[in-house]
Amino acid sequence: MNGEAVSLQGHPMSRLLDVLRTTLRLTGTKEGCGEGECGACAVTIDGRLVNSCLIPLLQAEGTSIVTIEGISSGDELHAVQQAFIEYGGAQCGICTPGMVLAATVLLDRVAEPCLEDVQHALAGNLCRCTGYMRIFEAVLAAVKYHRPPGVVA
Amino acid sequence: MSSQTPAIGRSVPRREGRAKVTGRARYIDDLTLPGMLHGVTVRSPRPRGTIRNISFGPGVPWDEVTVVTAADIPGKNIVTLIKEDQPYLADGRVNHAEEPILLLAHADRHLLEEARRQVTIDIDPLPAVLTIDDALAATHVIWGTDNIFKTYVVARGDVDAAWGDGVTSIVEGEYETGAQEQLYIEPNGMVAIADPADGVTVWGSMQCPYYIHKALAGLFALPADRIRVVQMETGGGFGGKEEYPSIIAGHAALLAWKAGRPVKLIYDRAEDMVATTKRHPSRTRIRSGVDATGKLVAMDIDFVVDGGAYCTLSPVVLSRGTIHAAGPYFCPNIRVRGRAVATSVPPHGAFRGFGAPQSIFGLERHMDRAAAAAGLAPDEFRRANFIKPGQTSAVGQVMRDPVDMGAILDRALALSGYHEKRTRFAANDATGAVRKGIGFATFMHGAGFTGSGEDHLASIVTLEVTREGRVRVLTASTEIGQGTITIFSQIAADALGIDVEDVDIAQPDTAIVPNSGPTVASRTCMVVGKLVESAAHALRRTLADVGLPAEGYSRDEFHHKCRVHVEQHGVLRASAQYTARQDVKWDDEKYEGDAYGSYAWAAYVAEVSVDMTTFEIRVDDFVAVQEVGKVINPVLAAGQIEGGVAQGIGWALYEDVVWREGRMANAQMTNYIMPTSADLPAIRVFFEEVPYPHGPAGAKGIGELPMDGPAPAIVNAVAHATGVDIRRIPLTPEALAALVGVAHG
Numbered sequence A: 001m002n003g004e005a006v007s008l009q010g011h012p013m014s015r016l017l018d019v020l021r022t023t024l025r026l027t028g029t030k031e032g033c034g035e036g037e038c039g040a041c042a043v044t045i046d047g048r049l050v051n052s053c054l055i056p057l058l059q060a061e062g063t064s065i066v067t068i069e070g071i072s073s074g075d076e077l078h079a080v081q082q083a084f085i086e087y088g089g090a091q092c093g094i095c096t097p098g099m100v101l102a103a104t105v106l107l108d109r110v111a112e113p114c115l116e117d118v119q120h121a122l123a124g125n126l127c128r129c130t131g132y133m134r135i136f137e138a139v140l141a142a143v144k145y146h147r148p149p150g151v152v153a
Numbered sequence B: 001m002s003s004q005t006p007a008i009g010r011s012v013p014r015r016e017g018r019a020k021v022t023g024r025a026r027y028i029d030d031l032t033l034p035g036m037l038h039g040v041t042v043r044s045p046r047p048r049g050t051i052r053n054i055s056f057g058p059g060v061p062w063d064e065v066t067v068v069t070a071a072d073i074p075g076k077n078i079v080t081l082i083k084e085d086q087p088y089l090a091d092g093r094v095n096h097a098e099e100p101i102l103l104l105a106h107a108d109r110h111l112l113e114e115a116r117r118q119v120t121i122d123i124d125p126l127p128a129v130l131t132i133d134d135a136l137a138a139t140h141v142i143w144g145t146d147n148i149f150k151t152y153v154v155a156r157g158d159v160d161a162a163w164g165d166g167v168t169s170i171v172e173g174e175y176e177t178g179a180q181e182q183l184y185i186e187p188n189g190m191v192a193i194a195d196p197a198d199g200v201t202v203w204g205s206m207q208c209p210y211y212i213h214k215a216l217a218g219l220f221a222l223p224a225d226r227i228r229v230v231q232m233e234t235g236g237g238f239g240g241k242e243e244y245p246s247i248i249a250g251h252a253a254l255l256a257w258k259a260g261r262p263v264k265l266i267y268d269r270a271e272d273m274v275a276t277t278k279r280h281p282s283r284t285r286i287r288s289g290v291d292a293t294g295k296l297v298a299m300d301i302d303f304v305v306d307g308g309a310y311c312t313l314s315p316v317v318l319s320r321g322t323i324h325a326a327g328p329y330f331c332p333n334i335r336v337r338g339r340a341v342a343t344s345v346p347p348h349g350a351f352r353g354f355g356a357p358q359s360i361f362g363l364e365r366h367m368d369r370a371a372a373a374a375g376l377a378p379d380e381f382r383r384a385n386f387i388k389p390g391q392t393s394a395v396g397q398v399m400r401d402p403v404d405m406g407a408i409l410d411r412a413l414a415l416s417g418y419h420e421k422r423t424r425f426a427a428n429d430a431t432g433a434v435r436k437g438i439g440f441a442t443f444m445h446g447a448g449f450t451g452s453g454e455d456h457l458a459s460i461v462t463l464e465v466t467r468e469g470r471v472r473v474l475t476a477s478t479e480i481g482q483g484t485i486t487i488f489s490q491i492a493a494d495a496l497g498i499d500v501e502d503v504d505i506a507q508p509d510t511a512i513v514p515n516s517g518p519t520v521a522s523r524t525c526m527v528v529g530k531l532v533e534s535a536a537h538a539l540r541r542t543l544a545d546v547g548l549p550a551e552g553y554s555r556d557e558f559h560h561k562c563r564v565h566v567e568q569h570g571v572l573r574a575s576a577q578y579t580a581r582q583d584v585k586w587d588d589e590k591y592e593g594d595a596y597g598s599y600a601w602a603a604y605v606a607e608v609s610v611d612m613t614t615f616e617i618r619v620d621d622f623v624a625v626q627e628v629g630k631v632i633n634p635v636l637a638a639g640q641i642e643g644g645v646a647q648g649i650g651w652a653l654y655e656d657v658v659w660r661e662g663r664m665a666n667a668q669m670t671n672y673i674m675p676t677s678a679d680l681p682a683i684r685v686f687f688e689e690v691p692y693p694h695g696p697a698g699a700k701g702i703g704e705l706p707m708d709g710p711a712p713a714i715v716n717a718v719a720h721a722t723g724v725d726i727r728r729i730p731l732t733p734e735a736l737a738a739l740v741g742v743a744h745g
Helices: A016-023 A079-087 A096-109 A115-121 A133-145 B017-021 B109-117 B132-137 B209-220 B245-259 B269-275 B314-324 B356-373 B378-385 B405-416 B418-426 B453-457 B484-496 B524-544 B555-569 B634-654 B710-722 B733-743
Strands: A042-045 A048-051 B037-043 B049-056 B066-068 B100-106 B119-125 B148-156 B167-177 B189-195 B199-204 B227-231 B263-266 B282-291 B296-308 B333-342 B434-446 B460-465 B471-474 B503-505 B573-577 B599-611 B617-627 B682-688
Touching: A042 A096, A048 A096, A079 A096, A079 A133, A079 B017, A096 A115, A096 A133, A096 B017, A115 A133, A133 B634, B037 B109, B037 B245, B037 B269, B049 B100, B066 B245, B100 B109, B100 B119, B100 B245, B109 B119, B132 B296, B132 B333, B148 B314, B167 B356, B189 B245, B199 B209, B199 B245, B209 B227, B209 B245, B245 B263, B282 B356, B296 B314, B296 B356, B314 B333, B314 B356, B314 B434, B356 B378, B356 B434, B356 B710, B378 B405, B378 B434, B405 B418, B405 B434, B405 B599, B405 B617, B405 B682, B418 B434, B418 B710, B434 B710, B460 B524, B460 B555, B471 B484, B471 B524, B484 B503, B484 B524, B524 B555, B524 B573, B599 B710, B617 B634, B617 B710, B634 B682, B634 B710, B710 B733
Parallel strands: B037 B263, B199 B227, B296 B333, B471 B503, B617 B682
Antiparallel strands: A042 A048, B037 B100, B049 B119, B066 B100, B148 B333, B167 B282, B189 B199, B189 B263, B282 B296, B434 B599, B460 B471, B460 B573, B599 B617
16 A cells, blocks of 8 residues: 555455545545546556546455555655646646546556547546646646656656 | 735646645545544435325334434524525425435444435325426416516616617527536535534535525524534535535534534435536527617517526526626617526526526527528627627616727637638538537626625625734635635735735634635635735735835835734734725616626637537537636636636536436436546637726636636537537537437428
């Protein structure tokens, strides 16, 4: 969990979302719809973006999970987070944790994404405030100062 | 002024941005209190009827469950708003599907869900009224004597006599808009503690802390100082968290009052969609007469909104829709009749634009049709009729804004390549599989409360300064994503000549902040922001007493004088209260005069592709040009426009509330479709900046404006692409297919 080993017991069919928010008190992961449509609860499991409201706890066993709390290192923000602040990618902020995670997964996968890549990668994360324009700008700006793992600058 | 670089006009980054991008911002569902119970609401399964019996099924330890009914309410079972017609909990009679009847609380959420399922409510059905036509027919009277919450008539000239005055072209039309769900991504929720000794405290997701404060005082029959309302970070509102949160706060507090423990009441998505307010469905009928020169001679407009089962805010929504129904045009003989009617559906409520998008949709679609009938291009016809400074609007307002709608339209048409595309697309192969079209809408939006509304609110803002010279802004205006915290910081910083970083914005908490009015009606920047600026000026005058120069001081000097003043006097505070403007006249009785202190003006152009096989419509390009006074923060302002345009595109094309027996049948994000990142065109935003003398640094309101234009611009573009006369939104593929089928016989 965010780089640390976590041991806990819970009902195998508990939603990962509830375990994160209630048991582990990682409340940065949000619930928007509870049916995998909005992406507010997105986290990564072994590097893949998932909606944690649809993941039973048993499926999380033995995996590496990253939530919004695990994205920045100490006080230093991830390039995507910094760009969201600078370019106006966050308004009310409720979709932002999931949106940031979706963007980091894209940037880890595609070194130089184009606008269409960004639009496609974020299509599972709904935002009602921004009309997405500034989110696209933020993600494209973050590309400039983000280097995916294994890529030598 | 000091030597600081002005903050206004710069894109100062959102001040709470760091908390939001790291997940540390605290929303209501992130708040947990010791010993807290969870609450749920048991609702009416039928649209209308008499409650015959309530039974509690087996398998639930009912002695452990807190159950609240109408009989448990300590004060009045009334949601305080405009009319006293809506109960907190139905008592004997239900008037709409999903009306709250019972409340349950328990520590175990799973057991609580089972308990909710085990409550059976038997209702003797009464006839339900489900459409505007049925409401007007009044075969079944469900509200008052005629099912009408409110009627407004505004008129100029003599409409009935004007149809012969050189009128060469008469066009009639009927236009309809559907309900729309606000669909903020954070569902509604509240946490409450309540007991007779300490009173009631609620924390929650909301736009208007003092609306809730007033409602709770009545519900519990407690004095104002025993009620405290605190806004948590709020995950979007768009009007949807204007009035309904008063109900959720009351319910959570009733459960807490009875249980003697804190209670959290969070709606899941389905409950939020099926039970809370939506945009009012509407019907607009327009008859217009034009003379040989293309000038409007007469307009007769009949505007009706479906208010749902209780009055709530419908009269005010109707008022704004009625006043905006005539658009940015001058017509010497005009009558607008507006009516809000009662039906047996959950009350419709505030949603960005507040009635104006509905009547503007009808008008802007009609203007294209009237232009064609008069043999004029859509832009020529509008240009001939734009209202000019000095002319009088339908509601009797002499336009004093230095408005130039023609210039705004010219700019929008040029930026979108309108004329070239209009010609090129029209020459397209009419049998092509994909057809292109381009269309536009021109419109205005009044900021702030209508008429004398701001005089009655008499909003107050306070600034206080700490010993260290940090300035704290105290208002009840909520940050709901639109940028309140950042723009108030910019306004205060510039007015005081200090850094944005030296300003703090207090969390809206009725125990601490004065009542600066609700966070609605595009009033936060223009009205409350102006009070922030005025309070800052008052603070500077106070500091002049300890030697702060009027101009040219440094930030350090400001801080030093603050310390000196605080040492001498203990506290340093300054307040500003809204006072009626002498140059703005409004007659509440006649309903005429200066409806708004100012308007924002805009022209929006949409370019679309229509797939003639699937009838899918794509918006390919969107240009939004508007005059909103001085832009305080360009990134935040553009974000407001882009977000509003996206909601407008959703309302026009995708967002279809399916009603079944007075209940939303598609209350899921799976089948109520809002735009995703893959659905939207480039939304290109341009500002004209004409400083408005009565706004902070010249700013006007901006939040609602972008909801008004997209739907008519898009529908006019689809009509251009297909040649089909479209009168209703949402224009889903199914709806367009039906229209094309009709058109082709």
